[in-house]
């Protein structure tokens with residue numbers, strides 16, 4: 260797709276997201292050309308910069324509450340000659356109030372359920388006890404930020420409480436449709452490297468219905484990752 264991304268030690272980047280995000284954006288390519296695009300929790304700027312190439316947005320705004328991520332996203336945009344605005348702060352609250360609503364809001368939020376120490380060790384991953392907290396905020400606080408006919412495009416894996424995530428959107432009047440999907444394999448060592456004991460925490464969460472994963476051997480489990488399109492206006496224009 261012709262986007263060069265530099266990553267930084269403390270900044271979230273997952274190479275497994277690249278093709279999934281491209282696939283999701285290709286789904287919107289015809290209907291959302293020239294859209295006003297917001298990337299919430301942008302990290303390196305990966306999703307927003309890909310959107311810039313695929314959707315040719317009329318404005319691209321990227322937000323993160325981590326100053327290193329914002330700086331990296333800004334530098335990545337500059338090195339790809341992509342014009343954007345970047346803001347450091349908490350989700351929608353970081354955006355100046357006079358910016359008009361967006362046609363497409365992209366978000367791959369922190370979404371691993373885990374013990375509180377995961378929050379200290381990997382704030383880019385920690386999504387609350389059941390992984391679903393950020394999805395709830397994304398839907399709850401969206402009022403006024405989504406243009407008529409606009410949509411939220413969010414990425415979710417099975418370690419964020421599936422039912423609570425869907426309920427967060429449905430209860431705010433959104434309809435949901437999956438626009439891209441892939442399988443995800445999580446290795447025990449990698450899971451525990453994020454936070455000791457996270458592997459056992461996830462297996463327990465699965466038993467209690469807060470996560471969807473399947474053991475595929477001693478050392479890894481398989482789950483899914485989906486990109487949803489959330490719309491309050493039906494799917495005719497998507």
Ligand SMILES: C[S@@+](CC[C@H](N)C(=O)[O-])C[C@H]1O[C@@H](n2cnc3c(N)ncnc32)[C@H](O)[C@@H]1O
Pocket residue numbers: 271272273276299300301302303304305306322323324325328348349350366367368369370382383384
């Ligand atoms: C899972 S990472 C995704 C990064 C990037 N969008 C990607 O997919 O590569 C989540 C990002 O959300 C950011 N974040 C966490 N809490 C936030 C908040 N309250 N407001 C804005 N960004 C936040 C983190 O710093 C991190 O960069």
